[in-house]
Amino acid sequence: MLAYILRRLWQMVPTLFGVMLLLFILFNWVGGDPSYILAGKSFSAETLANIRHQLGLDKSLPEQFLIFVQQVLTLDFGTSWSTQQPVADILGSRIGPSLTLALPMLLVSLLLSVIIAAIVAYVRGSLTDRIVTLICTLAMSVSALVYIIAGQYWLAHKLGWFPILGWSDSLATNLWLYVPLPLLLGLVVSLAPDIRFYRSCFVEEMNHDYVRTARAKGLSEQVIMLKHVMRNALIPVVTSLMMSLPYLFLGALLLERFFGIPGMGNEVLNAVDRSDFPVIKAITIYVALATMLFNLLADIVYKLIDPRVQLK
Amino acid sequence: MTQASPLLSVRNLGVSFRMESGEHFQALKGISFDIAANRTVALVGESGSGKSVTSMAIMRLLPENNTEITAGSEILFEGRNLLQADRRALRALRGRDIAMIFQDPMSSLNPVFTVGDQIIETLMLHTGMRRKAARQRAVALLKEVGLPEPDRKVDAYPHQLSGGQQQRVMIAMAIACEPKLLIADEPTTALDVTIQQQILQLLAELQKKHGMAVLFITHDLGLVGEFADEVIVMRHGEIREHGPLQQVFTQPQDAYTKALLNCRPQLDSRPARLAVIDDFLQDQPYQVPPQRERGYAPGDDIVLDVQGLCKSFESREGLFGKHVFHAVKDVSFQLARGKTLGIVGESGSGKTTVGLTLMRLHQASAGRALFNGQDILAMSPSEFHACKRRIQIIFQNPYASLNPRFTVEEILLEPMTLHAIGRDHAERKQLAAALLDRVGLPRRALQKYPHEFSGGQRQRIAIARCLTMKPDVLICDESVSALDVSVQAQVLNLLQDLQDECGLSYLFISHDLSVVKHISDQVMVMQHGQVVEQANADSLYANPQHPYTRQLLSAIPQGWPQQKGTQVA
Known part of the structure; x- marks a missing residue:
């Protein structure tokens, strides 16, 4: 190892x-x-x-x-060409807001999509399954921009349930005031493809022979699904999750832009706008490093959930 | 048969499946049979006979959404109709009173749990044992089924065990709760012949020891003689014959049973043509064709001369280490024109690697292969291209080796275009149609796709594809192993006819010693990548020199006990 x-x-x-x-x-x-x-x-x-x-x-x-x-x-990329601040300071101050939004989104999205996917896979072929598939397909065909603009207009401006945009210095305020709306809209965008992908992982596992063995043992469907199928289906889920982790550090470009969140995504857009090469270089290198490290982590986690994997 | 009520009684069981097209497929057409306690009943049939559907119906494991049980069907287990039992009652029954083992132990075990956990799970579920006690019982069970080092293997994952060991684990799991009925669905089909024999012996022992009834499902009549009390022969969802073991073997009543008994190649006879089912369904009685003489003769023209062939694979180990695995070690043989060289061995013996290396699908590590005097292993890729069409290979799995997106016509024309055989498209099409005739498929097959054919027909297409290139040497890598016994006989007959007609030379790779005996002139036995014995087929089978050859031969299932004495020991 x-x-x-x-x-x-x-x-x-x-x-x-x-x-x-x-x-x-x-x-x-x-x-x-x-x-x-x-x-x-x-x-x-x-x-x-x-x-x-x-x-x-x-x-x-x-x-x-x-x-x-x-x-x-x-790992010292000098100072920004546009603001003369050290690049390390800029990125250090931007990573916090990005993670404040991205981490909860990742966790909630993962939990919801795995649970929904497991349920629709279990009742595959039924009306529920077809309706969920239909909703997912519809949701995937609408641009993220539409959700953001519609959400800001209806939910924030018209109904006043959320602030339209903004950010504060307090983590708690951010979490309960400014994060919910972008989180909700982000979920709408990410859930649909995840549910469909995870559903297919579950369905594929459910067709395997070991499920038949488990039934022949007399296990209940719940135990079969949650114990036997889940652990096998998690293998591709973990891969796709690990692949998406480096993007945590890039932040959600659109969401941060539209909701005025001073995160990495916003910073990337600003840096590109101003041709701030040191900042772009630093972010590119960090994302490359994160991708490589998370890939390694993914392979190690693989080994933990799937004993067949041989690390060579 | 006992007069008391049987353990399991199947009455008028009819099962049909709703297909996606909306049509119904009648898989079982109202079958009835009984299994008495402590008896072993063998259910024999080819694919599509409904034998597995029967077992799944007893366990109520058929998919609920597209299965219809015909009204009036009954499956009585100890007097209770399982078809009317609710889910809870079924769950209590499965694994405790009726247990099951399956064909492919690797895929039937959950890969991400240790084998111990999977046995413990059953014990805790049905006996209410605590985990610690269940674990001790699991170790004892693994010991009982003959797994080496049971207290260590209990923590192993399925992939860390060999196929035979995996099946032993499945058996341990099945007998964990002392079931009254054990259903074994093709439990040895995926295993090597020596392992198969061990597993069959184990099942017979356990049956006696625990006093279980066993429903043994197989496609191979040859196996049931080992320990069945009664035999049921099924075809197309119907029972064709049902009787005590000896009666079915010595005085079969049904034409289909007779055919099944005859179309499997025998060790003590080599008819010029194997019997097929149709021979028995006609009015005239079947005439056994004359025997065929086989063997290399002095002065045979040698078409392929392989000398000191080696193939090794490298894998990484540790930080800088390398592990070299020698798959084929110093293999030499000669293949005579118009003759067949059989290569037998168990999985991992290197027999397939030999074939792939000769096709240059693997790069040989050392050795020479003289094809008509030229070393094909030393040729440059462009030189080899000209030779390529003259050595062809037919693989085991006709489902996987034909491109599903190509029509049969495209499959047949592609190699001809590639090797510039035939003047133009029209002529190639003519050739393709003629070849289809030759392998016994109708010409309208040209426009169809592989999935529209059965396994045997697909293997005919694969043979036709090889023939398009007019090869001299055909490598048959387990080419008939995936086929039903009756279809296997047809394909073997076809291969024989083609050899007689076109003077083809075959390298016939198989784990099935009876099939190899039937088709081969000379036989080479491989073990751990090396040739342990090589001789003319008749003398090798009559007088095996190497202990491993003797071991292989003694493991061949031989019909039923009284036949054994007359055959090669």
């Missing part, structure tokens, strides 16, 4: 290097010269040269790449 983890960590080095190289090439090839953007409208050759020197853009490409490598190794 330990040998496996060490080998996987070792394999991350070339992957990360690849990500860095790709990122670096993209920035230099399609990113354009950021000094023009920073200099604003009134630029002279002198200001440009000055800015370039400050940003280190006058150095040769290998040298610039070396600096980038250094930044990644120390």
Whole structure:
């Protein structure tokens, strides 16, 4: 097990290097010269040269790449080009609001979708199953934007059940005042595909021979479903869950934007808007690292729920 | 038969399934039979005969939403009609009074729970035992069914055990609550022949020891002689014959039973053509065809000469370690033109790897394979392409080896186009139609898809596909193993006819020693990747030299006890 983890960590080095190289090439090839953007409208050759020197853009490409490598190794991406704040501080202050929204959403969504999926899988073929499938298909075909705008208009503006948008410094206030509406709308978007996917996982497991064995033993349908089928069906569920975890750190782009939540998603949009390369670079590297680490975690969790898995 | 009321009494049982198209399929057409306490009844039939439906109906495990039980059907267990029992009563009955074991032990055990947990679960459910006591009982049960190291294996997961061990666990689970009736649905079909024999012996022992009644379901009449008291032969949802073991074997009344007894290849006889069901359904009595002589003769033209073939697989171990597994070790043989070389061995013996390596579907680790004097293993891919069509393979599973999205015509034309056989499309189509005739399928089959055919027909399509390329060597990898006995006889006859007609050479890989005896001129026995014995078929079976060969031969199920003495020991 330990040998496996060490080998996987070792394999991350070339992957990360690849990500860095790709990122670096993209920035230099399609990113354009950021000094023009920073200099604003009134630029002279002198200001440009000055800015370039400050940003280190006058150095040769290998040298610039070396600096980038250094930044990644120390996880210090310097200061933001637009606000001059250290990148680490910016991201540190943004991760809190993002997680305040994303974590509850993940947990509630997982719980609800697994339970609903198990129920409709159990009564598969029935009217309930068909109605749920129909609702899911309908819900999936409507754009997330529609839900957000309709929710803000009807539930917040017309009915006044929620504030339209906003954020405070207090976690408690955020959780009971500002999180519920975006959470609700986020659930509407994420539940439909999850229920359908998890339902198919359950249905597939229910057709396996071991379910027949369990019935032949005299077990009740509830025990069969909750004990025998559930643990097997959880295997693909865990995979899809682990795949979605890195996005926790990216925040929900649209929700944060529309509800004025100062999270990572908002920050990404701002950084792209302002060509704030250090922030974009930092976020890209963090997301790449998170993806790799969660993939490793997914494989280890696999091993825990499925004894057949061999970690090689 | 006893006069007292039987343990289980099935009366006029009729079962039909509602198909998706809305039609009804009558799986059981009103069958009746009894099982007395402490007796073993074998239910024999081919696929579609309704034998498994019968067992599932007794356990009330048929899917509720599309199954219809015909009115007037009765399944009386100790006088109680199970068809009217409620769910609670059924749950109490299942696993305690009636237990069941299934065909494929690997998939029948839950992969994510230890085997101990799965036995303990049954015990706690039905006997009210506490966990600790149940665990001790589970270890005792595992010991009783002959699992080695039961106190350690109790914590093993199913995939950590071999197929035979898994089936022993299933049996331990089934006998845990001392059931009065044990239903064994094809319990040995997925197992190797030596393991099969062990499991059958175990079942017979346990039946006597615990005084259970056993309903033994199988497609193989050869197995039931080992321990059944009575035999029921089923076909198309009906009982064709029911009688004591000896009577069914020595004086079968029904034509279908006679056919079943005859279409399985025998060790002591090799008819030029195997009997098929139709031979017995005609008015004239069946005439046993003359025997066929087999064996390599000196001066046979050698088409494939394999020398020192090796194949090893590497896997990772630890941080830097590597584990090398030698699947095939120094295998040499010669295949004569127009003759058949049989390769027998149990799972893991490397017999399939030999076939795949010769097709270059695996890269050989060492050795030479001279095909008409040229080493095909040393050829470049482009050189080999020309040879490829001359060595073809037919796989075991005709369901999986035909592309489900291709029509039969596309399946047959594709290799011809690839190897530029036939001048144009029209000529290829002609060839394809002619080949379908040859393998005994109607021409209208061309426009159909594989799923519209039965297993035997699909295997004919696979044979036709190989024949499109006019091969010299055909590798048959367990090609008839998935087929019913009667269909197997038809396909074996077809292969024989094709060999006589086109001078094909076969590499016939199988775990079934009777089939190999029937079709092979020379036989090679493999164990752990090595050839342990190789000789002309007749002399190998009559006079096996290697202990492993003797072990394999003695494990072959041989009809019923009195026949045993007359056959090879």
